[in-house]
Amino acid sequence: MLAKEVIRKKRDGGEMTRAEIDFLIRGITDGSMTEGQVAAMAMAVFFRGLSRHERVGLTLAMRDSGAVMDWPDADRPIVDKHSTGGIGDNVTLVLAPALAACGVGVPTIAGRGLGHTGGTLDKLEAIPGFDPFPAPERFRTLISKHGCAMIGQTDQIAPADRRLYAIRDITATVETLDLITASILSKKLAEGLDALVLDVKCGSGAFMQAQEDAIRLAEALVEVATGAGCPAVAHITDMNQPLASAVGNAVEIRNAIDVLRGDHADPRLLTVTRRLGGELLQMTGLAPTLAEGEAMIAESLNSGRAAESFAQVVAAQGGPADLVDRPATHLQRAEVTLPVLAETHGRIIACDVRAIGLAVIDLGGGRHVTADRIDHSVGFTGLAEIGAEIAPPTPIGVVHARNVEEAERGAAALRAAYTFGTGDPRKGALIGPRIDAESIRTESCVQ
Numbered sequence: 001m002l003a004k005e006v007i008r009k010k011r012d013g014g015e016m017t018r019a020e021i022d023f024l025i026r027g028i029t030d031g032s033m034t035e036g037q038v039a040a041m042a043m044a045v046f047f048r049g050l051s052r053h054e055r056v057g058l059t060l061a062m063r064d065s066g067a068v069m070d071w072p073d074a075d076r077p078i079v080d081k082h083s084t085g086g087i088g089d090n091v092t093l094v095l096a097p098a099l100a101a102c103g104v105g106v107p108t109i110a111g112r113g114l115g116h117t118g119g120t121l122d123k124l125e126a127i128p129g130f131d132p133f134p135a136p137e138r139f140r141t142l143i144s145k146h147g148c149a150m151i152g153q154t155d156q157i158a159p160a161d162r163r164l165y166a167i168r169d170i171t172a173t174v175e176t177l178d179l180i181t182a183s184i185l186s187k188k189l190a191e192g193l194d195a196l197v198l199d200v201k202c203g204s205g206a207f208m209q210a211q212e213d214a215i216r217l218a219e220a221l222v223e224v225a226t227g228a229g230c231p232a233v234a235h236i237t238d239m240n241q242p243l244a245s246a247v248g249n250a251v252e253i254r255n256a257i258d259v260l261r262g263d264h265a266d267p268r269l270l271t272v273t274r275r276l277g278g279e280l281l282q283m284t285g286l287a288p289t290l291a292e293g294e295a296m297i298a299e300s301l302n303s304g305r306a307a308e309s310f311a312q313v314v315a316a317q318g319g320p321a322d323l324v325d326r327p328a329t330h331l332q333r334a335e336v337t338l339p340v341l342a343e344t345h346g347r348i349i350a351c352d353v354r355a356i357g358l359a360v361i362d363l364g365g366g367r368h369v370t371a372d373r374i375d376h377s378v379g380f381t382g383l384a385e386i387g388a389e390i391a392p393p394t395p396i397g398v399v400h401a402r403n404v405e406e407a408e409r410g411a412a413a414l415r416a417a418y419t420f421g422t423g424d425p426r427k428g429a430l431i432g433p434r435i436d437a438e439s440i441r442t443e444s445c446v447q
């Protein structure tokens with residue numbers, strides 16, 4: 001087989017066979033396909049698209065380019081959730097231990113921040129001593145002992161995606177549903193899951209800003225995951241404002257701990273956490289209905305079992321044993337904290353969430369290029385919500401910065417991100433459409 005002939009077939013609108021897809025993915029992984037050929041393949045897919053069979057085949061081939069976990073001795077269902085990326089989205093930090101406390105296994109593989117959005121791996125690295133790269137056997141032990149472990153993506157997971165994504169990134173071929181779907185799912189399905197819930201963000205801070213685009217992505221993800229043998233459900237959730245009241249790394253860990261302990265109710269974060277967890281508990285048969293699944297998640301939070309589970313996971317992965325009891329002792333604090341007072345007063349009707357994400361990067365809490373080092377202490381807390389009436393001296397948030405100059409720059413960015421006015425609030429339903437296999441009438445096409 002010749003790579004250029006397979007590329008030609010796709011370029012001319014043909015459908016690649018599974019053997020041809022496997023051949024290309026092998027070539028991407030072992031380097032026998034040149035960068036030019038990989039770019040040409042990505043561009044051919046960009047213009048011609050993939051059939052459902054091709055999408056499933058590509059996802060499975062990319063998944064199988066590296067290590068794929070299996071859990072033959074597991075005494076509980078293995079599940080995970082994936083978020084397409086948001087701001088102030090610390091759902092994983094609350095949901096994974098809550099699920100573990102409900103009796104499922106959650107082998108979370110977390111990523112770094114992408115563009116303006118935060119990454120769970122960066123947040124976990126804000127915990128002193130936390131080891132996000134345990135050896136594979138240790139990872140297994142953590143799941144069987146604690147029901148949950150949170151690790152970073154390594155070179156062993158879907159290496160074909162790593163190379164393909166790097167080439168897509170420099171050849172204007174990131175924005176294709178076919179390749180996005182295969183990229184996301186190849187990594188998630190490598191976890192050997194019994195069920196997957198997808199949180200597809202929609203709004204000014206999301207990858208997908210229009211609801212119809214978010215629905216198309218959700219449908220593609222559910223269809224391909226299901227076709228690849230992993231039951232999946234997606235929810236479209238609102239990203240027209242940060243999900244939680246804190247955005248950054250250490251401040252989001254603190255926020256998650258406060259929510260787990262019940263010291264702070266972040267209502268939108270909790271609603272999304274309960275819904276995604278409830279779905280997974282229903283999908284695995286541990287809850288008879290979605291409502292009962294949600295109630296189980298709420299109970300694990302209210303009883304303190306989820307907080308206990310988080311504390312155990314953190315300690316087992318090298319973090320402080322008393323992090324949950326004494327977060328302030330361990331989490332890095334920024335040199336300067338400054339309440340941000342609005343220059344206008346009245347009702348907040350809109351929020352430029354992307355601008356808040358970029359402001360965190362500017363404070364030093366995210367990356368401009370992959371090699372950038374992150375300052376885990378910086379970010380925002382106490383962020384005001386759309387619909388809030390702001391009157392002096394109520395701040396719209398607090399900026400955490402390395403110095404006064406950066407704090408003032410962050411404060412100006414935060415002020416500019418909020419719109420005050422009298423019109424309708426610009427936000428969607430917190431939890432929008434639900435997409436499952438039935439709703440898109442898919443059938444299994446594992447090859």
Ligand code: URA
Nearest residue numbers: 165174179180183184
């Ligand atoms: N996230 C991924 O992991 N891959 C993509 O292609 C886009 C977003």
